[in-house]
Amino acid sequence: MQRYFVAMRAMIARNLINMRRYIFNTISGLVTMYIVFMLLFLGIRGIGGAALAGGTTLEGLIVSYLLWVLSISAYSDLAWDLNQEAQVGTLEQLYISPIGFNWLNAFNLISGLGLSFVFSGVLLVVMMLTTGKYLSVDLISVLPLMIASLLGVYGIGFAMGGLALVFKRIQAFFQIFQFVFVAFLALPLDRFPWAQFLPLTMGGHLLRQVMIHGTRLWELPATSLAVLALTGICYLALGLITFEWSARIAKRKGLLGHY
Amino acid sequence: MSMLEIKNLRKTFASKKQKVVAVDDVSFTVQAGEMVGLLGPNGAGKTTIIKSVLGIVEPDSGTISVKGFDPSRQPKQLLSHTAAVLEGSRNIYWRLSVWENICFFAGIHGISVAVGKSYFEHLLTTFNLKEKRDSEVRLLSQGMKQKVAICCALAKQTSLVFLDEPTLGLDVETSYELRDALKDLVQNEQRTVVVSSHDMDVIQDVCQRAIIVSNGRVIADEKISDLLALFESRTFKLVVDGAHHPELLSELNQMVLPVSSSTNDRQLILKVNLPTARDLYALIDLLREHGAELETINQEAPDLEKVFVNLVRKERERCNGTL
Ligand SMILES: Nc1ncnc2c1ncn2[C@@H]1O[C@H](COP(=O)(O)OP(=O)(O)O)[C@@H](O)[C@H]1O
Ligand SMILES: [Mg+2]
Numbered sequence: 001m002q003r004y005f006v007a008m009r010a011m012i013a014r015n016l017i018n019m020r021r022y023i024f025n026t027i028s029g030l031v032t033m034y035i036v037f038m039l040l041f042l043g044i045r046g047i048g049g050a051a052l053a054g055g056t057t058l059e060g061l062i063v064s065y066l067l068w069v070l071s072i073s074a075y076s077d078l079a080w081d082l083n084q085e086a087q088v089g090t091l092e093q094l095y096i097s098p099i100g101f102n103w104l105n106a107f108n109l110i111s112g113l114g115l116s117f118v119f120s121g122v123l124l125v126v127m128m129l130t131t132g133k134y135l136s137v138d139l140i141s142v143l144p145l146m147i148a149s150l151l152g153v154y155g156i157g158f159a160m161g162g163l164a165l166v167f168k169r170i171q172a173f174f175q176i177f178q179f180v181f182v183a184f185l186a187l188p189l190d191r192f193p194w195a196q197f198l199p200l201t202m203g204g205h206l207l208r209q210v211m212i213h214g215t216r217l218w219e220l221p222a223t224s225l226a227v228l229a230l231t232g233i234c235y236l237a238l239g240l241i242t243f244e245w246s247a248r249i250a251k252r253k254g255l256l257g258h259y
Numbered sequence: 260m261s262m263l264e265i266k267n268l269r270k271t272f273a274s275k276k277q278k279v280v281a282v283d284d285v286s287f288t289v290q291a292g293e294m295v296g297l298l299g300p301n302g303a304g305k306t307t308i309i310k311s312v313l314g315i316v317e318p319d320s321g322t323i324s325v326k327g328f329d330p331s332r333q334p335k336q337l338l339s340h341t342a343a344v345l346e347g348s349r350n351i352y353w354r355l356s357v358w359e360n361i362c363f364f365a366g367i368h369g370i371s372v373a374v375g376k377s378y379f380e381h382l383l384t385t386f387n388l389k390e391k392r393d394s395e396v397r398l399l400s401q402g403m404k405q406k407v408a409i410c411c412a413l414a415k416q417t418s419l420v421f422l423d424e425p426t427l428g429l430d431v432e433t434s435y436e437l438r439d440a441l442k443d444l445v446q447n448e449q450r451t452v453v454v455s456s457h458d459m460d461v462i463q464d465v466c467q468r469a470i471i472v473s474n475g476r477v478i479a480d481e482k483i484s485d486l487l488a489l490f491e492s493r494t495f496k497l498v499v500d501g502a503h504h505p506e507l508l509s510e511l512n513q514m515v516l517p518v519s520s521s522t523n524d525r526q527l528i529l530k531v532n533l534p535t536a537r538d539l540y541a542l543i544d545l546l547r548e549h550g551a552e553l554e555t556i557n558q559e560a561p562d563l564e565k566v567f568v569n570l571v572r573k574e575r576e577r578c579n580g581t582l
Contacts, residue, residue: 002369003368003369004369006366006369006370006371007366007367007368007369009366009371010362010363010365010366010367011366011367013359013362013363013366014352014355014359014363017355017359018354018355021354021395022354088348088349088353089345089347089348089349089350090348090349090350090351090352092310092313092315092345092348092350093345093350093351093364093367094367095313095314095315096313096314096315096338096341096342096343097338097367097368098335098336098338098339098368098369099335099367099368099369100334100335104367248317251314251315251316251317252316252317253272254272254307254310254315254316256315257310257315257345257347257348258347258348
């Protein structure tokens with residue numbers, strides 16, 4: 001037990017050191033995110049006022065953007081970083097830890113999520129301050145919804161990250177998902193009810209209700225919450241299965257290192 | 260119980276077009292406390308053998324055990340006794356400092372900084388890295404990077420350590436420094452180390468035993484001293500004063516012993532194969548009869564390089580013959 005705790009601390013320390021040492025990258029990433037957001041915000045305000053297609057409001061934009069930023073960070077922790085480690089040859093070292101790769105990876109993802117909550121929190125405050133649109137940030141309602149929304153994203157990340165270990169070319173498709181996530185978040189549920197089973201769509205929908213209208217978590221429709229949780233768990237499970245399958249093939253073909 | 264036991268290991272890599280038999284029925288055993296060399300030319304299968312033990316390559320068949328643990332059924336127990344530096348990859352994070360790397364890799368082995376600190380410092384001293392403790396690894400030379408990777412593996416304090424081509428790409432000086440540190444380590448700690456290399460010099464220098472691999476097969480598994488004795492050459496080189504000894508040469512040629520001779524302006528140099536001591540005495544008598552003064556006599560020193568080249572060539576011939 002103690003060993004797992006030590007390994008978790010090592011993983012967190014690694015991520016913190018990287019973040020601090022490359023603080024300039026971290027900050028410039030945040031600034032870019034902010035600038036892209038402001039362009040979107042000003043553009044949308046310019047063309048159409050408050051009510052846009054599918055009931056998207058400027059407040060809604062802030063919520064969706066926030067969730068999108070969290071999504072691409074969670075996704076790249078898996079798909080991108082993992083294959084980077086395979087290429088330079090540190091992934092094999094993680095695989096020969098007696099703690100087990102899956103635990104190490106979980107520690108990595110959890111600490112990554114913690115960090116990106118902090119940064120997106122900063123981003124949220126700045127977005128609210130500069131746009132003058134203030135949202136309800138009831139953490140008890142918001143955090144569980146965000147985490148549940150991200151389960152599907154982690155599922156996709158596991159699947160893509162795993163597949164790319166075996167089929168290196170898949171890396172070319174990594175970026176596409178950043179745009180796919182936008183689509184998932186933008187689909188209006190009232191017009192496309194089937195979209196509730198996609199990753200992120202139901203999460204985005206519920207999160208907008210909570211953050212814009214101040215609805216509490218327990219006041220949301222139970223069926224919607226169930227759909228959110230169950231689809232999230234399904235996508236995550238599918239992703240994990242794909243990943244495990246890929247890792248087995250990679251071991252058979254000797255591809256965990258860069259051959 | 261032995262530290263490492265490999266029996267009938269086989270691994271084939273199949274790609275679209277071709278099938279490569281990387282490891283072909285390999286068996287060997289390593290006892291606790293041994294420092295063993297896995298010697299073989301590039302592509303012999305050394306890395307694949309090591310990765311199979313670690314469970315990051317899945318073998319086709321065969322059994323592997325580290326202290327009785329099997330890599331596919333008890334990976335965590337096996338890995339808790341094992342550490343490795345693998346060939347051709349970074350093994351460590353270039354963006355972290357030397358110290359941060361050591362703490363991280365010991366950490367994911369379950370060893371906290373508080374527990375390991377004094378040993379980590381000892382490693383830095385042994386490997387001459389103290390001054391670079393807080394430098395980012397990406398700023399260090401190739402040799403230093405390699406030393407840091409080795410420290411990270413050793414920091415886990417496992418009983419079994421694999422070092423896959425530890426001196427590859429290092430300059431001579433760093434290579435010697437590294438070898439000395441490794442020899443120190445085995446002397447002072449009860450570690451079992453498997454060093455792979457395509458460079459016989461390294462193995463001859465640091466190991467007591469060599470397992471020679473070629474084309475995925477073990478072609479020799481002997482103590483280094485026995486390997487050398489096996490191929491100990493019976494060829495002597497004699498240098499005789501004065502270049503001109505026609506009768507001597509003609510008489511030598513009548514002896515059944517194979518002789519090659521050459522001259523420079525003031526000496527005759529003979530290379531003679533003398534299977535027994537009696538042949539040597541006979542030759543010396545012959546020289547005295549002809550009044551030829553013997554300046555020096557040397558037995559050609561055997562070295563592992565020759566042994567290795569010979570064995571590998573024979574194995575290649577055998578393979579080609581059966582194809
Ligand atoms: N992942 C892989 N896919 C296909 N072939 C491989 C792979 N890894 C190694 N090989 C092949 O297997 C043989 C043995 O390789 P390796 O174990 O790396 O040898 P060594 O470490 O002795 O140089 C070589 O012919 C090599 O090309
Ligand atoms: Mg190799």
